Amino acid sequence: MRITEPYTIFLRKLPSGRQIYYYQFRDEDGRRSAAYSTGTDKISQAKRICQRLYNEGKFSSSRQLLFSTFSSGFFDENSPYNKWKKTNGNELAPSTLSSYKRLLEMQIVPYFGDMPLRKITTDTVKKWIVWLNENWSAKTSNNAQSVLNIILKSAKEKKLISEVPSADLSFRKIKKKNRELLTTKELNRIYHSPLWGKDWECARRAFLTCAITGMRIGEIVGLQTFEVGNDRLNVEHTLHPKFGLGPTKTRVCRFVPIPKVLRLKEQCGSRWAFQKIDEEKPCLAGFIYKRLMLICDSLGIDHKARGITVHSLRNMFISYMRGSSFGETIDLKIKAVVGHADESMTDWYTYWKPEMFPEIYEIQEKLFKEITEGEK
Template identity: 30%
Template sequence: MIRRHQDYILYQRSKKLRKSQKRKPIYYYQYRLPDGTLSNPRSTGCKSQTEAHRYVQSLIDNGTILCGSDLLFKSYASKFYDENGTWIKDKKALGTANKPGIGEIQIKKYQGFVNHYFVKYLPNNPLSSFTPSDIKEFRQNLLENEKLSRKTINDIMSCLRIMFTAAMDDGLVPKNPFRGIKPLLTEPKPRDAFSLEEVKQIVEYFKSEDLIRVYIIVAACTGMRLAEINSLRKSNIKNTYIDLKDQYRRGKLFPLKTRESRKIPICSELYNLLISTIPEGKEFVFDSLSDNRASDKLRGMLIKTMPEKRNEHGYCFHSLRHFANTYFLSKEIAPIKVASVMGHSTGVSSMQERYTNFTEKDFSEFYVVQSELFRYLTN
């Protein structure tokens, strides 16, 4: 019988042997499940009790087996999002080179949630003892003590839900403590598109800061995200399109937000501007700009020249992306083509996938509209 403080028990088991055979018995082990019952017997493969103890303890230490009712929350949480953890390795295995199952940024974010919030506010109780009330109390602490936004709190709760769902699937908890718990309602902040005249005003404002000006033009003419523009380099700028496969943040290249590579048509004027902007001997177009430099400069310009509009419409760098999307649609370019260029998230086998194999003739109208926009903004 396993005692309450024990994670597992060992015992010997041997096959019936003929009198001429001599063999020491093998040690088997069983560990406690969340409901208090024992697991099925498993062989240690060891004939020495000391070796058997070391073997089972190593399984517990590396997370191969998790002793249900005695497994403390912080022990489980601290290893769950490790790079070599089962969940992360499985998520990566589900993806491909062009569409990873989970990005490095997301992994770091989840690890940050564990280190900053789970360890601070969640009790280090046995994993199997958590209740919906514990989860609600944790969320209330995030609201009242951390003063986090509702969207951020929902992200943290989703991260925690993943852990308990996995524990439930593995039989480590008798009931999921997230049952009946719904996400917090959020009030989306306005983030409208710039008007064509406002984009023209922005471009003219930065006429003395040529690199920022080029950055703004690229964003307005392509709808690319900030980190995507940061990733632009000589090798992925082709004569008629940008072969976009990654984004650049904090000094590293990461998979795209949607984890789907895409090709963005560029007119000849935009191609020439990009190529001429690349510093001599460098690979990145905006090599001398820090990650958020263009965004910070634009924010400063908006605060200085149109503070009321900025507050009312939620104007920011991302509003250039909204402008591009709205502008292309207003020129009667097919929505499915605009979605393909903008890189809006799509499901597998969606209609958008027909444009994965890029050809110029598929986007002939896009070149015309983009060229007209480019000339308007630069003249």
């Protein structure tokens, strides 16, 4: 269906002889309005003025405002949405903005782009969700639905629509993947594999640190030397291969206890905790992942069938901790170590100190020994 242009721009000669650009827009029935002055004789400026008025819904033809027009640039760095997030103290990481843009471009605009905002109904959104579920995973579907909610909520705030048609629709249930975690014996064999190579000893240490802290791999490779202590790590950043250092996933800084037997502090590079010999660059997560997969293949560990990735080390750590003799009593401490978000008031009033983690240190030292002692 062809959508008629919502406004037109034209020159009008004033009695003074000056020429000014005027505009007309269409009402809800498609009829042209009276002519209004833009106050400028420059066509580029007149177009910007009309587009801004249109985007703000100042024309009575706002019913014809297309979704693609309204959502254009919505997640740009300097967009009104992102500026408000910054003002609110909830600034989105560059990687998050990039992800939102990708979802908008790939999963949302292809379906809703040519639709007027006010033509998007709950039934329309339901059909879109069915389309998503037929073509993408549950996670992608849910993420796209969340992004659509953000955009339509903004449209309602601007009074371009009366309600958010997607607001009360449930998300798709995500089935938990069946994973067979690495055992400590397998971790031991991986740690002692010669395939790490002498030049990439930092990757092996990063692997080991992942296994005994449960930290996210981005947090591991983003550790800087000054953030490493003898018995703790100050976790303030995550390292993205494209966007560099950014905040942690939960935007909360925390410290993570490490056993002194790890001796990580004395092995740090000049800037990065995990730094390749004779280089100022950190060991990247992608290399650690590829090396781990290579070693698994060499040891006959079917990482594909078992769903093993670097992130599996985090799953293993949490499961190992919760399954220990301390499991029932240290859940809050485990959550604090791995950086899981929770809105409970218990967290709000809890301030952790290293001396409050004797159980964590004890289990970590045991795990360290199981992984690093002579090959079994």
